[in-house]
Amino acid sequence: MAVDKVFRVGVDVGGTNTDCVIIHPGESDSEHRGIRSTFKCPTTPDVTSGIINAIEGALSKCDVQRDSICAVIIGTTHFVNAVIQADDRNLRRVAVLRVCGPYTQENPSFLDFPPILARIMNGHTAYLDGGLEWVRAMLTRADDGREILPINEQQVRKECQIVKEKGIDDIAIIGVFSPLDTEGTQEARVRQIVREELPDADIVLSRDIGQLGYLERENATILNTSILKYARRTIRGFKQAMGSLGLSCALFLTQNDGTVIDADTVEGCPIKTFSSGPTNSMAGAAYLANIENGREKFPNSQVIVADVGGTSTDACALLPSGFPRQAGTWVEVGGVRCSFSMPEVVSIALGGGTKVEEKDGKVLVGPESVGYRLLDEGLVFGGNVLTVTDIAVASGKADVGDKSKVSHVDDKVVSEARLRIKKLLERIVESMKLTADDALVILVGGGSIAHLDDLEGVSEVIRPPYFDCANAVGAAIAKVAGQVDAVKVLEGKDEDAVLAEVCKEAVQRAVDAGADPSTVEIVSVDNMPIQYTVMKASRIIVKAAGRLGKQALLKPTTISNVEAPSKPVAATNGTTNGIKNSEKDPRDFEVSPSAAVDIRSYKPEVDANGTWWVSEVDCEFLATGCSVLACGGGGPGYMCYLAARAALKAGHRLPVVDINTLPDDGAVLGSVSYGAPIVTLERLPSGTEAADATEALMSSFPGMKMAAQIAIEIGGMNGIRPMLNAIPYNVPTIDGDLMGRAYPRLYIMTPYVFGKQITPCTQADGLGNTVTVNKCADMRRVEKIHRKAALEIGLFSEMVPAPLTVKEVKEVGTLKTTSLAWRIGRAVFLARREKRDIMKAITSANASGKILYVGKITSVRRFVSSGGYTEGSVRLKPLGGEEREHGDTVADADETRDLFLPFQNEYLYAALVGPGQTGTGDAQSRGEVVCTVPDLISLIGSDGYALGTQDLRFGVKVCVVSFAAHPHWKTPQGLKLGGLHEFGYTDLEYVPYSKPYYDPKTVMEEFRP
Incomplete structure (x- = not known):
């Protein structure tokens, strides 16, 4: 008699324990959610033994027959550990x-x-x-x-x-x-x-x-390729484990995005499983709490999952689809920037083993933890360290260990520790919320006994049954997904129809991957307009997901033909050539050049002539400082920073000089990267674009000799660009630029405030194609002509406007801004190193700076205007007291209003808005405008790197800082060209900045011998 294959085995291979659950998905409506048994055992050095032990243990606790199991689904960090630990046995x-x-x-x-x-x-x-x-x-x-x-x-x-x-x-x-x-x-x-x-x-x-995203995709592909053979051996080990258990069923692994992938496919793309652990935990928590069927009770609640372990708590927000909210465009794996889907997870140092100490009359919770030594060192287990678990037992909230061993703990210590634990949990929940409404919190993990008191901002806390094996449950119930990432022309088309076609394709891909067609749903849609195109177009990313279908489940994994691994499938132990990670030089794992220096005592190289020879460390400082001065625009600066490092490694020098060291009649040229961000991130420069454009332009000025390069704008990628452009001409770069910030239009530059000519003006691509506008009556039309030409040559070029003399740059330039960017970047890295307030460090590096607001992004609106610019707005809400990471630097700790910022590539003004106010429209609706262009407005992340308007996303905490614009922009002509009227806000006037412009001291002046 045939036995129905209905049961699934979910396995989570962790660094300490391997968990297993046996589940009947068809019984999900029952009280036990279809779970027949669970088992936990230590992860073994040869991972396969641990999997065998866990599955055998779970089978021994129930009456499930082996031939009724339809699938084994494994979640593991096995592959990513080899990368993180630089294990050259397997890379x-x-x-x-x-x-x-x-x-x-x-x-x-x-x-x-x-x-x-x-x-x-x-x-x-x-x-x-x-x-x-x-x-x-x-x-x-x-x-x-x-x-x-x-x-x-x-x-x-x-x-x-x-x-x-x-x-x-x-x-x-x-x-x-x-x-x-x-x-x-x-x-x-x-x-x-x-x-x-x-x-x-x-x-x-x-x-x-x-x-x-070329670099991030290449990096992910390299990691995947390097680990391919190791993945193949590991998968064979998993298959052998199934064979030894007498299981003849399908084998799947869970992916980073919470879906499953069959074992044979994993052998070709193991990187897709790198971060499956946190995702499994989140999905398992939602399933165990029966959120899908409980929406009537909490119809509009935000759902936050917190997985509390022995050392830390990981939190993630669940979307209505049941999938975790995903992180941004790139993630970091082992110090390498990669592009693939991973959940947005926030972690804090709070777990069952977190230490509780009394110092200077205060009770502190963490960040140190006894971790896996809890059973030896915790008080209730006979040790001598007071931990969060001990506080839970002393409070009568947990029944583990020997309660008598915490009877001596002072009641004051217990109550203060509970308050601190409460605040820590509230903080991590609040960090994941998108609105001020109360959230529903699901607590899982062995350390979830840390929840001792009601939490503010939380409607209900659920600690479901089987909470300590949510990872394995998440693996067992994971779905199958299909995704489409496409660029579509929308000009003259029904946008809804185009979107529907992409959704249809995503559904089909999910079905092709093994999903049951009747259960597939669209779980996410991202429609991103493309900038600077003459035709309306969008990049559309759609994901569909559904339950595993019968065809996929009834396809057994072939066990008999599995080739034995060529060497034991062992857990990586962090060794390279026999050297343990703990014995390796930590600097060998660092990507940051500044990690190898003492930033406080670091001195840039300035010679006796006053020339600053920029180093890799300086480049890192400059890239960060330029991001702050970009005001949300300027393009992604990472690739330009890397190009400068590559040039230095190739033996080139990057000199920067004070303009006063140059002859007045010398010619000064500069270029600006010109195009759409989507092309900038994918079609990386050849390095010849600027030279081709420069040569074409110089042909209009026979006999002209270049004396120096200068940045057209100091903000973003263009702040470092002139140093690279100067290499083939063996000339220095002037400390300064022609904007003092970033602006979205070519003609909004300080030379044109004073009537200088923009033409002739040339752009070139990496194939040698060049386009020159020799003469044009209207500089705004020059912009339009070049935009159309840019489309024809690929929407990414280098643009070189008409040259200036050194004397003219002294009169019309915004000088010393290269030094200013360096100082801001250095302040950020020093504050990180010394664990000081980064925002205060930034405003200290630019004396005109002040903090306008600290808040969290609650809405982002984007569209592409008829001019091709990304327009839109972002709205922030103030942080609560426990959320504030910048301490006393908040402009007004009692501010309850939101902050509204419209942008056209760069942020245009900042307005405080109360209930019913939108930030736009008439004066009453607009709210209180506190800062406007041409002054600088920048949104800065907690790491000190500023967010471009393309980086804005819901839930991110930012600090809004502002700086006084260069005096050139405060003139009547400057306000006309670079003020609000230029951007269409004719009813709004400039709001004078409260601090004077800061004229920075140059790096050369400070460090010249």
Whole structure:
């Protein structure tokens, strides 16, 4: 008689314990939620033994027959540990084949890897013809412009021979705009050629790993490729474990986004399982609390899950779909920036083993913890350390250990510790909320006994049954997903119809991956307008998910043919060449150049002539400072920072000088990166764009000799750009720029406040295409002409306006801003190192600075205007007392109003708004305007790096700071060109800034011998 295969086995392999649950999903409406048994056992050095022990233990506690199990679903941090611990036994060298044409060469592979990982993984990098120019193909419908360059077959074969000679057989292929290559004309074609030359190689395509964002997708692809063979051995070990248990069923692993992936597919993309642990915990908590069927009771409640372990508490917000809210566009794995879905998790140092101490008459909770030693060191277990668990027992809220061993603990210590624990839990819950409304909190994890008192801002706290094995439950009930990331032309089309078509494709992908068609739903839609296009277009990301279908569950994993692993599948123990992590040089794991220096005593290199020779540490400071001065615009500066580091590593020098050291008649040129952020992040520069544009421009001025480069705008990526542009001409960069901030339009520059000419003005792409506007009656029309030309050459170029003389720059420039950016960046890094208030450090570095507001983003609105600019607004609400991370630096601790900021690439004004006020419209509706352009407004994250308008997202805590604009902008002409009227706010006048402009001391002046 056939036995129905209805049961699932969920397994979570943690660093300390391996948990297992056996569940019948069809009994989810029952009181026990379909859970037949659970079991917890220590994780073993050879992970497979721990899995066997856990499953056998769970089977022994129930009457479930082995042949009635339809799937084993495993969640593990096994693969990511090898990366975090730089385990060279299981990481391999990788050959990187960039399908990019002339582009990306400014940013070499592996540059932003920790040194130890770069040494292990960096095998070879090749730059191949190919790549996509999505703009011309998709927006102007040209038939000849889809490829940057055609694939060069002989070039690929030649690189394959080099790779073969180096003994590398793990290959990552990364093509420009490859996630949009639906026809497989690029990466797939290169793979086909490589396969012919290297038939035994493991090959990974970046379009199978990540989304748009070239560097982050490449990094994720490299990590995935390096760990591929280890993943294959591990999966074989999992399959062997199933065979030894007599299980003949499907094997799945859980992914970072809370969905499942079949074991055979994991062998090709293990990186998708790197962060499955927290996601499983969140999904399991929602299932155990029966939130899906309890929405009637809490119809509009925000749901926050807090997983309390022995050392820390992880919190995440659940979306109405039941999936965790996802993190931003990139995440960090082992110090490497990567692009793949991971939940947005906030952690605090609070767990069952957290130490409770009395110092100077105050009771402190954490951050130190006894961790896994709780059973030996906690008071109730016979130890001598007072912990959160002991407080719970002493309060009568928990029944573990020997209560008599905490009878001597003073009642005052217990009550004050409880209050502190309460505040810590309230703080982490509040950090995940998007509105001031009360939230529903689900507590899981073995340390959840830390919840002792009611929490403010929380409607109800649920600690469901089986709370200590939520991870394994989350694995057992995980769904299957399908996702589409596409750029769509919307011009002349029904946008709803286009969106519906993308949703239909996402649903089909979920079904193809094994989801039951009748259960698939759309769980997230992100519609992001594309800037600077003559036709309306959007990048649309849609995810659909559903329950595992019968076809997927009834497809058993083949056990008999599983090849034995070539070496034991052991848990990584953090060794490289036999050296334990604890014995390695910590600097070997650092990506930050400043981590290797004492920032307080660090001195930039300034020679006797007053030339500042910029270092990698200086570049890091500059990138951070430029982000603050960008006022939300300026483009993403990370790639320019990396390009400067790459130039220094290649032996180039980056000199910066005071303008007064240059002859008055010398010519000064500069360039600005010009285009759409989506292209900037994907089609990385070749490094020749600025030189091509400069050469074309200089041909209009025969005999002109360049004396120096200068930044067009100090904000964002363009603050460092002139140092790179100066290299081929062997000239220095002037300490200063022509804006003192960032502005969205080319003509909003201080030279044009004083009537200087913008033309001739030239832009160029990396293929040598150049476009010059020789003469134009209206500088605003110059902008329009160049915008249209930029579309034709790919929506990313370098733009060089008409040159100025040194004398003219002295009169019309905003000088010393390079030094100012350096000082702001240095202040941020020093404050981080010394654990001081970062925002206070920023405003101290610029004496005109003041903090306007500290709050949390509650809404973001974006659209692309007819001029191609990203317009919109962001609204913040004030933080409660326990949320404030910046202490006394809050402008007004009693402020209860929201802050509203509209933007056009950059923030335009800040208005305090009360109930019923929108921040726009008439004076009554607008609220109290407290700052306006041309003064600088910047939103800064808790790490001291400013958020561009493209980075804004719900729930993020920010500090809003403001600085006085350069005096050039305070003139009548300056206010006309750079004030609110230029941006369409003709009914609003400039709100004078309360502090005078800060004229910074130059780096050269301070550090010159």
